[in-house]
Amino acid sequence: MANKKYDVIVIGAGPGGMTAALYASRANLSVLMLDRGVYGGQMNNTAEVENYPGFKSILGPDLAKEMYDSSTQFGAEYAYGTVTGVTVQADGTKLVTTEDDTFETKALIIATGSEHRKLGVPGEEEYGGRGVSYCAVCDGAFFRNKDVAVVGGGDSAIEEGTYLAQIVDSVNVFHRRDQLRAQKILQDRAFANEKMHFTWDTVVTEIVGDGQKVTGVKTHNKKTGEDREVPVAAVFIYVGILPITEPFKDLGITDEEGWIVTDDQMKTKIPGIFAVGDVRKKNLRQITTAVGDGGIAGQQAFNYIEETK
Structure with a gap:
């Protein structure tokens, strides 16, 4: 069976990927978005977005739906698929292989994002889904009126801790340093919340349970x-x-930590392969920066295809 061909394939349907698909499809290119899960990426795990222009406040899943509707209005297709590898042929065509199919594309935009780092302590794997979580929005309601712990001191830890404080009896934040790394506005809210308590200079060495939870x-x-x-x-x-760059490790476009290296035009060192959003080596990973990356990559994919005709 012949591979299905597209002008542009976008791997990942978070804010960066969806914006790239919008720009490329609006330029009259055939576009496929592939994602191993539901569109929206980590926006689906965010209770409230307060720093995306145009919305004073919006639920993460609602913003994801708005972006998806916009990204597909010019004909971009969306499909589930776990990408297992990418190869580049001699003529520059990229072959994208999933668990079920292989697709051909002229230009490839990688928008696979990132995932939460594990603590790597005893009990973490054993109690995954039974009290160990990386998403307060997803799982917070299961622990209504109970005491919970948050491990970390950055934006995500403090935002999600503040969200949990609306549901649970108390939130004990364990942080390995003596001060938080989160933005000051987030710190101020957390310190003012009587349900939030902070344990400094402390690491979690084990997660314990009764065999069930x-x-x-x-x-x-x-x-x-x-x-x-x-x-x-x-x-x-x-x-x-x-x-999340395992499928691309053989392309030679990542650094020693696995982040994809691009220039300011989202170009990797392989012509016709671009990367956007949280998967890039960059300092600020936000919805707004992912959207900016996506717009640039969508336009650059169009330019690349025009130049290689």
């Missing part, structure tokens, strides 16, 4: 050396992110 965390204070076991019903973990 989480019952607590074991912690170690790096300054005092004190070890404790703190009873909680759930642990929400936000200790960084890792790029």
Whole structure:
């Protein structure tokens, strides 16, 4: 069976990928968006978005739906698919292989984003989905009126902790440093919330449970050396992110940590392959920056196809 051909394939349907699809399809190119899950990416795990222009506040899933409707209005197709590899043929054609199909494209835009880093402590895998979570919006309601832990001190940890405080009895934030890294506005809200408590200079060394569900965390204070076991019903973990780039490791476009390296036009070192959003090596990973990346990449994909005709 012949491979289905497109002018542009976008791998990933988060804000960057959807914007790239919008720009490329509006330029009258045939476009396919492939994603291993529902469109929207991490917006679907965000309770409230307050820093996207045009909306004073909007729920993450609602913003995802608005973007999807916009991105497909000029004919871009959307399909489920887990990409397993990409190869570049001698004529520059890119072959995108999924678990079920192979597609051909002239230009490829990688928008696979990132995923939460694991703590790597005993109990984390065992109690996954049974009290260990990386998404407060997804799982917070299961722990209504209970005590929970949040691990981390960046924007995600504090935003999600503040969200949890609306549902649970208390949120104990464990942070390995003596101050937060989150934006000041987020810190101010958290410190003003009587349900949020902070344990500094402390790492979680184990997640404990009764065989069925989480019952607590074991912690170690790096300054005092004190070890404790703190009873909680759930642990929400936000200790960084890792790029989702395994399918592209053989292309030679990633750095030693796995982030895709591009120039300011979203070009990788392979002609016709672009990358946008959280998968790129960059300093600020936000919906707004992903959208900006996507607009540039969609236009650059059009330019590349015109130049190689």
